[in-house]
Amino acid sequence: MQVVMYISQFLRDMRSQKLRTLLTLFGIIWGTAAVVLLMAIGKGIHAENQRQMHGLGEGIVILWGGRTSQPFEGFGKGRRIPLREEDAHLLKREIREMWGVSPEYSRWSTHMKYKDNAVTQNMVGIYPIFGEMRNIIPEMGGRFINRIDLEQKKRVVFIGDQLKKDLFGEEEAIGKYIIIDNVPFLVVGVLKEKEQDSSYSGRDENKAFVPASTFAAMYGYRYVNDMIFKPTDPRQTELVKEKVYQVLGKKYKFDPADKEALSMWDTTEMAKFLTYFFLAFRIFLVAIGTATLIVGGIGVSNIMHVVVEERTKEVGIKMSLGAKKAHVLLQFIFETFVITFVGGTVGFLFSVGVIKLFPVFGLEEYLGTPQITYTTALIAVGILGLVGLISGYFPARRAANLNPVQALKL
Amino acid sequence: MIDMRKIRKVYSTGRIEVEALRGIDLIIGENEFVAVMGPSGSGKSTLMNLIGCLDTPSSGEYFLEGQKVESLSPNELAEIRNKKVGFVFQNFNLLPYATAFENVEVPLIFGGVASRKRRKRAMEFLDRVGLGDRADHKPAELSGGEMQRVAIARALVNQPRLVLADEPTGNLDTGSGKEIINLFEELGKQGHTVVVITHDHGIAERTHRIIKLRDGMIVDGNGSG
Numbered sequence: 022m023q024v025v026m027y028i029s030q031f032l033r034d035m036r037s038q039k040l041r042t043l044l045t046l047f048g049i050i051w052g053t054a055a056v057v058l059l060m061a062i063g064k065g066i067h068a069e070n071q072r073q074m075h076g077l078g079e080g081i082v083i084l085w086g087g088r089t090s091q092p093f094e095g096f097g098k099g100r101r102i103p104l105r106e107e108d109a110h111l112l113k114r115e116i117r118e119m120w121g122v123s124p125e126y127s128r129w130s131t132h133m134k135y136k137d138n139a140v141t142q143n144m145v146g147i148y149p150i151f152g153e154m155r156n157i158i159p160e161m162g163g164r165f166i167n168r169i170d171l172e173q174k175k176r177v178v179f180i181g182d183q184l185k186k187d188l189f190g191e192e193e194a195i196g197k198y199i200i201i202d203n204v205p206f207l208v209v210g211v212l213k214e215k216e217q218d219s220s221y222s223g224r225d226e227n228k229a230f231v232p233a234s235t236f237a238a239m240y241g242y243r244y245v246n247d248m249i250f251k252p253t254d255p256r257q258t259e260l261v262k263e264k265v266y267q268v269l270g271k272k273y274k275f276d277p278a279d280k281e282a283l284s285m286w287d288t289t290e291m292a293k294f295l296t297y298f299f300l301a302f303r304i305f306l307v308a309i310g311t312a313t314l315i316v317g318g319i320g321v322s323n324i325m326h327v328v329v330e331e332r333t334k335e336v337g338i339k340m341s342l343g344a345k346k347a348h349v350l351l352q353f354i355f356e357t358f359v360i361t362f363v364g365g366t367v368g369f370l371f372s373v374g375v376i377k378l379f380p381v382f383g384l385e386e387y388l389g390t391p392q393i394t395y396t397t398a399l400i401a402v403g404i405l406g407l408v409g410l411i412s413g414y415f416p417a418r419r420a421a422n423l424n425p426v427q428a429l430k431l
Numbered sequence: 432m433i434d435m436r437k438i439r440k441v442y443s444t445g446r447i448e449v450e451a452l453r454g455i456d457l458i459i460g461e462n463e464f465v466a467v468m469g470p471s472g473s474g475k476s477t478l479m480n481l482i483g484c485l486d487t488p489s490s491g492e493y494f495l496e497g498q499k500v501e502s503l504s505p506n507e508l509a510e511i512r513n514k515k516v517g518f519v520f521q522n523f524n525l526l527p528y529a530t531a532f533e534n535v536e537v538p539l540i541f542g543g544v545a546s547r548k549r550r551k552r553a554m555e556f557l558d559r560v561g562l563g564d565r566a567d568h569k570p571a572e573l574s575g576g577e578m579q580r581v582a583i584a585r586a587l588v589n590q591p592r593l594v595l596a597d598e599p600t601g602n603l604d605t606g607s608g609k610e611i612i613n614l615f616e617e618l619g620k621q622g623h624t625v626v627v628i629t630h631d632h633g634i635a636e637r638t639h640r641i642i643k644l645r646d647g648m649i650v651d652g653n654g655s656g
Contacts, residue, residue: 334524335526337524338524338525338526339526339537339541340485340509340512341483341485341512341518341524342512342513342518342537342538342541342585343509343510343512343513343514343538343541343542343589344509344513344541345505345506345509345510345541346505346506346509347506348541424486425485425486426480426485426486429485429520429524
């Protein structure tokens with residue numbers, strides 16, 4: 022029932038202080054909206070980035086043969102180290118921490134034809150595990166190259182979604198034959214559309230994937246273009262990379278310390294960088310948002326200061342009628358809480374509205390979809406509550422500690 | 432009811448010390464209707480604040496209904512002001528944004544009276560001062576006499592034993608002033624102890640006793656002297 026009185030008192034105060042209340046509310050609304058929106062957009066960008074990273078595959082390392090830069094065991098420097106398909110088996114066998122390895126034969130300008138549609142594209146020969154490592158997911162009704170294909174050197178092909186469109190248009194592709202360099206191949210799967218923002222030899226959407234065995238038999242390549250491998254535990258990537266140098270160095274007689282003998286692209290390094298980058302980014306956003314909220318809090322504190330000043334007499338009257346310190350304290354703290362709470366709620370709803378409207382701006386490709394998280398909301402509410410408490414407490418305490426006689430005299 | 436012994440009150444503003452009360456011995460019994468008179472600066476209001484527990488003495492002892500006041504905490508003093516004392520001020524001191532009814536309700540709220548009982552009691556006391564039909568009016572919409580009657584209703588609503596009035600008619604015309612004094616007289620008959628500070632001899636003469644103050648000391652009318 023006292024709450025009712027606090028509320029009606031508050032409403033009266035606010036009515037008599039319309040402009041000041043509005044400005045303060047605006048500060049809090051702006052602060053909350055800034056925090057929530059910044060965090061949501063930050064998270065959206067991060068998620069979008071991860072989604073695009075996902076297109077290449079997570080935690081994989083791409084390995085190419087290189088050229089030695091140091092003489093070793095009687096061999097001169099500058100010797101080429103090409104990789105062979107069987108090296109994949111060697112690496113898998115020799116390195117305990119290795120989760121999977123796939124060789125990748127690659128042939129540019131491969132002619133592919135279906136009916137009257139002909140294209141020239143990149144074709145790769147791989148192992149089934151390649152699909153898993155590179156997040157190559159077939160569309161419904163299809164599949165990726167499997168073990169039987171590989172063992173039996175089947176003439177089957179898995180095609181990228183763009184390649185499928187180029188060859189088949191809207192027509193169903195699975196179960197049909199396409200002619201690859203004059204050899205008919207059965208289409209067993211089509212790539213499910215995916216985001217891919219980085220690549221090392223063109224996008225998967227344009228490629229044709231065939232079993233490595235079929236590829237080797239057809240073209241007689243001795244060397245693979247590259248291999249991709251993935252450690253069991255992403256934290257052991259460095260160790261596994263080191264072991265790859267040792268195993269291949271032993272086989273091809275080069276110094277494992279000769280980093281140029283092989284070349285590697287460790288995608289986890291970029292992922293790691295991005296993780297830290299976005300962490301820093303979000304800390305930065307939180308700092309900005311918090312600062313904004315604190316500025317709003319100073320606004321609240323300011324208005325409360327004036328309110329207390331103006332109502333010293335009222336405090337005196339109430340004290341003469343038996344108000345205790347707690348009554349006075351609570352009244353002012355209650356008022357700040359209402360301002361911060363209303364401001365916070367409006368700010369939050371405003372952010373939700375902006376995010377709902379976000380697709381209108383057409384920026385998703387760059388910024389991703391902003392995501393409001395429960396934690397963000399909680400953090401914002403927590404900071405706001407704290408700001409409200411601190412900014413309300415000090416003026417309130419000043420009011421509660423007034424000497425009733427002096428307060429009445431004003 | 433009131434028992435003050437060697438009460439001194441010193442205000443210090445920076446380096447200057449002002450001795451507002453210089454050794455007051457005062458006894459006021461139950462049901463007494465007392466006037467306090469004296470020139471301005473004689474310490475009337477200070478005495479009133481001390482009696483009403485709005486302030487505490489610098490030295491001396493004060494017993495209100497046998498309770499020693501100096502040793503009480505601010506919250507205990509607030510409770511005394513709420514339950515035992517009713518204040519009426521010269522300038523009314525109503526809350527300007529609240530209606531007459533809400534003003535009368537305030538002491539009941541601080542006293543923790545339940546809402547239904549509170550409304551009934553506030554209305555009852557507004558009726559008693561003849562303002563039942565003005566309950567929804569704000570102070571600005573009331574005349575001086577009406578405002579003071581609201582203040583009296585507010586002072587009485589917690590049924591305090593002691594009613595203190597600091598120049599209650601000072602801002603009123605003669606007619607309204609008379610009504611107010613009639614009300615106080617009635618309160619005395621109803622068993623309240625009433626202490627009125629006044630400049631008006633006409634009012635003072637209607638009380639049982641006149642206490643005269645000068646320069647922070649009682650010069651006449653002390654019940655103990």
